[in-house]
Amino acid sequence: MSANALLGGEVVYYAAGGRWSPHLADAFVARTEAEAESLEAARAAAEAQGAVVEPELAPVGTDAGGRLVPSHYREKIRALGPTVRTDLGPQAAGENAHVSL
Amino acid sequence: MYRYDEFDAAVVRDRVAQFREQVQRRLDGSLTEEEFTPLRLMNGLYLQLHAYMLRIAVPYGTLVSRQLRQLAMIADKYDRGYGHFTTRQNLQLNWPKLAEVPDLLDDLADVEMHCIQTSGNCIRNVTADHFAGVAADEVEDPRPTAELIRQWSTLHPEFSFLPRKFKIAVTGAARDRAAVAVHDIGLRLVRNDDGEIGYKVLVGGGLGRTPMIGKIIRDFLPKDELLAYLEAIMRVYNLEGRRDNKYKARIKILVHEIGTDAFIARVEAEYAKLDGASVNADPAELARIAAYFAPPEYESLPAVSEGFEAAKARDPDFARFAATNLFPHKVPGYTAITVSVKPIGAPPGDATSDQMRALADLAELYSADELRITHVQNVVLPHVKLDDVHALWSALVEAGLETPNAGLITDIIACPGMDYCKLATARSIPIAQAIATRFADAERQALIGELGIKISGCINACGHHHVGAIGILGLDKAGVENYQITLGGDPGEQASLGQRLGPGIDAEAVPEAIERIVDTYLDVRAGAAETFIETVRRVGLDPFKPALQPREAQLEAA
Numbered sequence: 001m002s003a004n005a006l007l008g009g010e011v012v013y014y015a016a017g018g019r020w021s022p023h024l025a026d027a028f029v030a031r032t033e034a035e036a037e038s039l040e041a042a043r044a045a046a047e048a049q050g051a052v053v054e055p056e057l058a059p060v061g062t063d064a065g066g067r068l069v070p071s072h073y074r075e076k077i078r079a080l081g082p083t084v085r086t087d088l089g090p091q092a093a094g095e096n097a098h099v100s101l
Numbered sequence: 102m103y104r105y106d107e108f109d110a111a112v113v114r115d116r117v118a119q120f121r122e123q124v125q126r127r128l129d130g131s132l133t134e135e136e137f138t139p140l141r142l143m144n145g146l147y148l149q150l151h152a153y154m155l156r157i158a159v160p161y162g163t164l165v166s167r168q169l170r171q172l173a174m175i176a177d178k179y180d181r182g183y184g185h186f187t188t189r190q191n192l193q194l195n196w197p198k199l200a201e202v203p204d205l206l207d208d209l210a211d212v213e214m215h216c217i218q219t220s221g222n223c224i225r226n227v228t229a230d231h232f233a234g235v236a237a238d239e240v241e242d243p244r245p246t247a248e249l250i251r252q253w254s255t256l257h258p259e260f261s262f263l264p265r266k267f268k269i270a271v272t273g274a275a276r277d278r279a280a281v282a283v284h285d286i287g288l289r290l291v292r293n294d295d296g297e298i299g300y301k302v303l304v305g306g307g308l309g310r311t312p313m314i315g316k317i318i319r320d321f322l323p324k325d326e327l328l329a330y331l332e333a334i335m336r337v338y339n340l341e342g343r344r345d346n347k348y349k350a351r352i353k354i355l356v357h358e359i360g361t362d363a364f365i366a367r368v369e370a371e372y373a374k375l376d377g378a379s380v381n382a383d384p385a386e387l388a389r390i391a392a393y394f395a396p397p398e399y400e401s402l403p404a405v406s407e408g409f410e411a412a413k414a415r416d417p418d419f420a421r422f423a424a425t426n427l428f429p430h431k432v433p434g435y436t437a438i439t440v441s442v443k444p445i446g447a448p449p450g451d452a453t454s455d456q457m458r459a460l461a462d463l464a465e466l467y468s469a470d471e472l473r474i475t476h477v478q479n480v481v482l483p484h485v486k487l488d489d490v491h492a493l494w495s496a497l498v499e500a501g502l503e504t505p506n507a508g509l510i511t512d513i514i515a516c517p518g519m520d521y522c523k524l525a526t527a528r529s530i531p532i533a534q535a536i537a538t539r540f541a542d543a544e545r546q547a548l549i550g551e552l553g554i555k556i557s558g559c560i561n562a563c564g565h566h567h568v569g570a571i572g573i574l575g576l577d578k579a580g581v582e583n584y585q586i587t588l589g590g591d592p593g594e595q596a597s598l599g600q601r602l603g604p605g606i607d608a609e610a611v612p613e614a615i616e617r618i619v620d621t622y623l624d625v626r627a628g629a630a631e632t633f634i635e636t637v638r639r640v641g642l643d644p645f646k647p648a649l650q651p652r653e654a655q656l657e658a659a
Contacts, residue, residue: 008198009152050134053148072580074519078150082520084448084530088181089151
């Protein structure tokens with residue numbers, strides 16, 4: 001599950017323990033039906049609570065090294081930043097370099 | 102240039118103070134996101150993929166130097182040192198922080214600017230011909246009309262909760278450079294047989310998922326009746342426009358569903374009931390507004406500048422720039438210059454704060470302190486002496502703003518697309534970059550001539566793809582970016598919507614397909630004077646269809 005931070009608008013991920021992290025690697029991944037249901041419940045709760053903006057669930061996979069990779073190009077772009085300005089967004093700090101479009 | 106009176110200034114400051122309080126209440130939890138969203142949108146603040154985005158209104162695209170300098174300062178202080186000029190002649194910042202936006206708005210108010218009605222279901226920033234007031238083919242400057250509509254529509258209580266957003270454009274020239282036929286209301290200033298000036302009124306044009314060309318509902322509306330007539334249109338729309346389905350809520354759907362004649366009958370009936378005198382601006386107020394747009398003090402100059410001609414003969418790069426980026430001015434010895442914000446390979450319409458400051462300095466030095474933002478995402482310096490063009494061009498070279506491509510194939514309109522926009526289904530900017538790079542050769546561009554490519558990253562059509570001579574629409578096809586190509590769109594006085602050339606293609610295939618479309622045009626055009634759009638109108642789409650097939654299939658067919 002990802003959202004945008006209320007103050008800065010940057011992409012954040014829902015991590016174990018219910019905190020929000022700027023790192024994709026911290027994202028909690030639902031791997032079973034029951035976990036998916038609990039993640040959806042957490043999404044609804046986050047939306048109601050309003051500490052972040054527009055929480056959404058998105059499918060992810062893992063690469064050969066076991067690192068998380070968003071399945072859809074939209075989430076890949078969110079994980080990196082604008083593909084036309086590689087000096088901006090998480091990619092500028094070397095974040096998620098294993099994700100490619 | 103219109104200057105705020107004390108009421109304008111107070112309205113804007115009050116709104117900033119109100120928004121400051123609203124942000125505070127969102128941050129302390131007393132407003133939910135659901136409650137806050139419409140409030141921030143009313144102040145032009147969106148949430149996009151990576152950050153908030155702020156849309157700053159540039160009424161009818163006109164700016165003075167100190168405003169552009171302030172925008173540059175704001176881009177540095179609150180954002181990442183650049184901004185994006187949009188197809189509504191506005192400026193968007195891509196990285197503002199919510200808590201800082203109220204301060205940003207105060208800094209904007211210092212130069213009589215704001216973000217009011219740049220979003221939401223209200224009357225949006227009124228756009229106009231970017232050569233307003235200087236075009237040789239003009240009946241009258243459209244900006245006093247646009248300013249009148251701005252004043253009338255700003256915070257208009259009856260029209261603040263329309264079924265959907267509402268866009269108005271005005272042109273005063275024979276050649277339509279403001280795309281008025283694809284607006285909810287388009288106004289053309291015209292002269293009747295008695296020599297009086299009035300408006301031809303078009304309603305129900307628009308792009309988006311259901312593109313339509315506006316219908317003429319009045320051939321000649323006397324100038325002093327404008328506001329009452331607009332009010333009649335808005336009332337019919339406000340009452341009868343659909344609110345049950347946001348995709349059918351624009352006025353174009355209403356006009357289409359009930360038919361133009363029935364729509365005209367309703368507007369005229371409403372108009373007959375209105376007390377026009379209580380709505381229309383009185384002549385003194387019209388004159389007061391018009392006075393702000395009086396032309397600068399022009400010098401009396403010969404129509405031909407010897408210095409300019411000599412510089413062209415001396416310097417081929419300058420000659421190329423002069424051939425493409427100059428526009429005929431109605432005053433002898435002057436020209437209007439299009440500064441392309443489309444350097445080859447850069448995101449269309451993105452300007453750095455340094456470039457903004459350079460443009461502000463050049464406007465102050467050479468263009469009576471004035472600039473225009475165009476809906477084609479470029480900047481115009483409207484009042485330049487031919488004698489000064491070479492010096493100005495040299496300064497543009499320094500700032501990296503001398504690209505000689507105005508109106509040519511690399512002068513591409515592109516929305517931000519999925520690199521920034523939450524609604525996008527595919528990226529637009531990389532497609533524009535790839536096409537511009539492919540056609541970088543200035544000589545080849547000149548050979549191809551006038552050709553507008555317009556790219557949208559989703560069906561909402563912010564990149565105006567429906568009215569591109571070549572239109573490109575980016576979609577998501579089973580998790581892969583896919584692009585549909587249309588030909589034959591025209592935003593001008595012969596407005597037409599592009600027709601789909603064939604099935605969508607992958608991103609990598611787009612530049613090659615455009616290349617083949619252009620090659621076909623060069624093959625079949627009836628001489629160099631026939632533009633791309635004229636050729637498409639003459640020969641239809643069939644000769645262009647093989648362009649979408651893979652190269653091998655083409656060779657076999659040959």
